[in-house]
Amino acid sequence: MSIKANAKVQDAAYTSFYHDAFVRLKKDKVAVACLVFIVLLILVAIFAPLIAPYEEGYQDTSAILEGPSSKHWLGTDEFGRDILTRIIYGSRISLSVGLIAEAIAVTIGVFLGALAGYYGGKIDAVISRIIEVFASFPHILFAIVIMFVLGTGVINVFLAIGFVGWTGIARIIRAQVMQLKEKEFVEAARASGGSDLKIILRHLIPNCLSTIIVVVTMAIPSDIMYEASLSFLGLGVQPPVSSWGEMISMARKYLRTNPTYSVFPGIALVLTVLAFNLLGDALRDALDPKLKNL
Amino acid sequence: MKRLMALLLALGLMLGLTPALAEGKAFSFGGALDDMDLIDVHKATSSGVLQGGIMVCEPLLALQPDGSLAPQLLAEMPAVSEDGKVFTCKLREDVYFHDGTQLTSKDVYFTLHRIFDPATANVNAWLCDMILGGKDMLDGKATELAGVTIQDDFNFTIELEYPYAPFNYILSCPQMLIYPQDACTAAGETWGIDSFVGTGPFVFESFTAKDTLHLVANEKYYEGRPQIDEVYLYNLDRGTALMEFEAGSLDLVNMDPTYVKGYQEGEFATNLVMSDLRGIIALNLNVAMPPLDKVKVREAVAHAIDQKAIVESYLQGNGTVANSLITPSVAGYTDRPSFYDPEKAKALLAEAGFPDGIKLVNYVSETSSIAGIPVVLQEQLKASNIELEVNRVDSATYVSLRKEGSVQCPLLTWYADMPDPDNFTYTFFQSGNSKFFSSNWNDPLTDELMAKGRAMPAGEERIEIYKQIDQRLVAEEFVTVPLYNPVTYYLKSDKVEGIFFDGSMFHLDDASIVE
C-alpha cells in the first residue's frame, strides 16, 4: 500500500471513532438529558424576546420587590423588573460567555500548545514558561485586573475570561501533540511533502478535536461561574442587561424579605453548570477516557 | 457627681468580678466603612472616617439638635466684628487632651495651619479657605497662616478674607476638629492610624485599618465621663451588618433605605429610626457636552423626569421629592411644582432640533448608594425619546472621569456640611468648582450672586439672593434637575438610649447602655 493510502486508512478509522462515541453517548440517559437541556437553553436564549413575558428593562413601578404572583411568576426585583424575564435574558449572557470566552481560549491555547508540542526544544521551553507564568495567576483575580484595564462591559468580560483560561487547553494540546507527532500518519504526511503548518492544521489538531470538545465542555461551567462572580462584584454587565450573577449580587440586600429573588437565578446557574459538567463527563467517557484524571 | 461615683463604683465592682469582660457597657457600631484607612479628618471625606474622628476630637463649636450652635471648646460664642471679618474667640480653660496636655490657642493655630499646609494634602481645605492666608499657604506663597492671631493661651482671633455669614457653622464641622500640636507633630505620618489624641469624650485605644476602631471612655472628660465605657466601630458589608444587628452583636447599624422594607414590620420595627439627611440628590447636566449645551435640551430633560415615581416606587417612600437645589430646612429654599411632562419634553427636544430624541451617557460609581437611580431614570426617559446609557464603574474611575468634567450627566449626591445655602450652591456651581463636579457651569451672573451671598450678613436680603441663585440654576438655565431629598435609617438596639444623630453623624457623649 502506498503511503498516502495509509494516511487515508487512518482517517477512515477516525470517522468511525466518532460514530462509536456517539452511539455510546446516546445510551447514557443522563448525558442525553443534559444535551436536551442545553439545547433548550440555547433556544430560550435565542428566542428570548418571544418567550419572555416582558421587555428586558421594563420596570413595573407598581410592583417593587414582590414575591411570585400571577402577574409576575417569579416575582419582581427592586426596580419592578420581572425576574422570570431577566432570568430568560440572563441565559444569553451565560451562554455567550461560554461560547465566546472559550473560542478565545481555544484559539490561543490550541495555537500555542500545538506549536510547543510539535517543535519541542527551545520553542517548547519558551512557550511552556509563558504558559506557567500566566497559569500562576489565580483566574478570578487575573480576570478582575484585566477588567480594570479594559473597563466594564460584556465584551470585556468575554475577553477577560477567555484570556485567563487559555493555559489549561494549551497544556493539554501540547501533551497530545507531543504524543501524536510520533505516530505514523504524521511521518506519512511529512514524507508526502506537507509543510509544518499544514501538518499541524490538517492532521494534528483535528486529531485533538475530541480532547478539545471535552475540555471546552468542562471549561464552560467555570467560565459561566467566572462571569457570575465578576458580575457579582459589579464588574460585569451594565444595566439594563441582566446576568444571573448580577441578580444574585443585587438580591443579597433583600434576602430577608425576598429570598426568592436570589434563589431562582441561583437555580438557573446551578442547573446550567450541572448540565455542562455532566455532559462533559459523558463526552469524556465516550471520546477519550484517558482524560479521566483532569 | 454622685451618679458618676456610683457608676465608677459599679464599674469597679464589675471589673473586679469579671476581669476579662470586654462587654459590660461596650457599644458596638457597624457600618459600611470601606474607606476607613485612617481617621485623620484632614485626609478623608467619607462619613465613616469623620464619625470615628468626632468621638475622639472636637471642633470649637457644636451643632445642637435644634439646629443652633453652641460653644464646645470655646467658652462662649465668638464675637464678630462689624465688618463680619474678624472672629474673636475665647477658649475654655478646663480642657485637656487625652495625653494630659492642656488645650491652648497654639493647638488651634497648629490645627488650622495644618489644614492649609500643602504637605498635609488636606482634602477638605476648601471648606474653610475663606480664612485669611489660607489660600496663600495652599498656593505655597506663605508658610504661616495670616488670619489667625494668638493673643494669649486662651484668646485668639480668626480673620477672614471676606465676610462670610455662616462661618460659625464652619467652625462646628467635623472637618474642623482641633488637634493637639505636640501629639500630632510627634505622630507624623501615623497620625490617625497608630495614634489620635483629642479632647473628646472617647480616647483612641486601637485601630485596624478598614476593620475596627476601638475607643474607651475619657475618664477626665470636661463635660463629665460618658456613660459608655467602650466603643467599637466595625467596618462591615451592609447586609452582614444588618444580620449582625439581628443576631444581637451590634448596638447601632446604619441602614440604607433599600433594606428598610424588611424591618418596618416585625421584630425590629421599634428599633428602626428614620432621619432626615439634610441632603439633595440631583442630576447635573454637563453644559460643556452637547447636546446639553442647549438650554432647551436641558429643559427637556427636566421635563422628562418623574421625581414622584422615583420616590414612591423605587425608594418606597423613603425620601421627599425635591424641586429645589436647597433643602427645605435651609434658607433659600423654594417650593416649586415638578416639571414632569413627557409630551412637553418631546416638544422641547423637537424645537431644539432633535425631533428623534437624544442620547445621553451616565456614569455612576457602583458602590454608591444611589447606583440604582440611573437605572430608574433610564426607563423613565424612554417616554421622552431620551436614551440614557448607564455605565457602572468603580469609584476610582468615576472620580477620575467626573473630576475631568467629562461625565455628561452625573448624579449629584450631597449631604451638607452645614445648614447653609452656600454649601449647596457655591461648592458645585461656582465657575472655579464646576468642572470638578462635571457641571462646567461657568456663568458670571451666578458667580456674582454667589460672591454677594457669601459676604452678606444673615437676613432677608441674603435669603433672597439664594432664592435667585436657586431659581436661575434650576428653573431658568436647567443646569441641574433636583430629584429628591434622601432620608436615612438606622437600627438601634433596645439596650441603648441617648444617641444623637445630627443629620450626618452619631454623637454618643450622652448615650448610655441600659441592661
Add this chain to the structure above:
Amino acid sequence: MLKFTLRRLYQTVIVLLGVTLVTFIMVNVVPGDPVAVMLQKKADDATINRIREQMGLNDPLPAQYFRFLTNAVTGDFGNSYFQKKPVMELILRAFSVTGTLAVLVLAFAIILGVLMGTLAAVFRGKWVDRVIMMISTLGMAAPSFWLAIILQLIFGLTLKWLPISGLRQPNAYIMPSVALGMIYAASLARLTRTNILDAMNQDYIRTARSKGVGEFFVVAKHAFKNAGIPILTYLGTLIKSILGGSVLVETIFSINGLGRLLVEAIMKRDIPIIQGCTVYIASVFVIANLLIDLTYGLFDPRIRVAGPAKR
C-alpha cells in the same frame, strides 16, 4: 534528583520573573491616576504633579520596573498609597487570615472529599455511591458566593448557631471554609472515587484480594498509594483556586483576607498593593507547585525523567 531539582529551580526563577513583568505591565496600563484619586476633591495639576514626582511616578517605565523588581526581591513593595503602611506588612497580615482559611478549606476538602470518594468507591453501584455522587455533582455546580449567602441565612441568622461575619471567634471559620471548600470537596470526592476504582481493578489488588485480605484494607493500603498522585496534582490547582476564589467569600463574611485586600486596592488604584499582592499570590502558587513537583520527583522516578506532571 539533583539535576531535576536544579532544572525545576531554574524554571521557577524564570517564571517568577515573568510574573513580575506581567504584573507590572498590567498595573501600569490601568487608567485612572491614583494620585488624583488620593487627593479627591480638589487638587490642581501642580500639586498632582509634585506628588507624582515624589513617588517616582514620572520616571520612565523601564526604570520603574527595574526599581520594582529589585525591591520586590527583598520583599519591599513600597508603602500603600492610602494606608501609609508597608505593603508587605499588609500582605502578611492578610495572608495569615487567608492562609488559615486556605488550610481549613484544604483540610475540609481533603477529608470530606477523600472520605466520600472512598465510601462511594467501596460501595460502588449501591445507593451510598449514588447519593454521594449526586451531592458531589450538585456541590460542584453551586457558586461559592451563593452557597455562602445561603449558609449565612440558615446557620447565622435563622438558627443563630454561627457568627455571621468576621473571624473574631474560632467557630467563625466554619461557614467560610464550607462555602469555599464545597466545590473542591465535591470534585475531590469524584476524583478519589474514579482513581480508587481504577486502582482496584489492577492486578496487584486482585492478588491481595485473593490472598483474603479484607476489602477495606486492600483499598486503603494499595489503592490509596496510587490514587495519591493525582490528588497531589490536584492540590496545586486547589491552592491556586482557593487563593483566588476567596475574594467572594471574604466579601460576604467581611473577612480581611488577601483577596479582599487586592480587590479593594484595585478599586482605589492603590498600585503598590496591587503589584505586591499579585506577585505574592502568584509566587505562592509557583513555589507550591515547585514543592509538589519535587515531592513527586522524590517518590516517582518516572517523573524525574518525563518532566513536570500534567496539571
